[in-house]
Amino acid sequence: MDAALEAELVEGQGIAGNVDRSRRRQVTLLERESWEKCMAETNGAADPSRRRANILVSGIRLAHTRSRVLRIGDTRLAIGGELTPCLRMEEVHAGLQSALSVEWRGGVFAQVLSAGLIRVGDHVDWEGVEGDLQKHPLAGN
Numbered sequence: 001m002d003a004a005l006e007a008e009l010v011e012g013q014g015i016a017g018n019v020d021r022s023r024r025r026q027v028t029l030l031e032r033e034s035w036e037k038c039m040a041e042t043n044g045a046a047d048p049s050r051r052r053a054n055i056l057v058s059g060i061r062l063a064h065t066r067s068r069v070l071r072i073g074d075t076r077l078a079i080g081g082e083l084t085p086c087l088r089m090e091e092v093h094a095g096l097q098s099a100l101s102v103e104w105r106g107g108v109f110a111q112v113l114s115a116g117l118i119r120v121g122d123h124v125d126w127e128g129v130e131g132d133l134q135k136h137p138l139a140g141n
Contacts, residue, residue: 063104073122
């Protein structure tokens with residue numbers, strides 16, 4: 001995947017121009033912290049783009065968030081579930097597929113509920129979390 005500073009999300013479709021999507025898996029998201037933990041555990045140094053996720057976030061946990069709604073800037077994403085890391089991750093670094101399989105570290109897939117342009121630095125938060133609403137910058141990708 002090539003890193004980008006912004007991407008247009010299309011409601012019910014995914015990222016504009018992206019052909020690698022389905023009705024359920026319109027976008028994929030990865031936590032920077034989970035990637036870094038996997039790299040540390042496997043003594044790796046690969047860039048997070050090697051995971052091939054569409055969006056890299058930082059400071060917000062994606063584990064066990066099925067059916068929750070994530071807001072990135074003005075867009076809204078419905079988390080569909082956990083991504084299963086494939087054997088290609090072993091080509092990136094030995095042991096990476098196994099490390100990514102722990103506790104949702106491989107990321108999540110989502111459907112786009114509200115269209116819009118997302119940019120590196122946009123705030124990311126969970127919809128409907130009163131009193132504990134934390135906003136975090138979009139990490140990139």
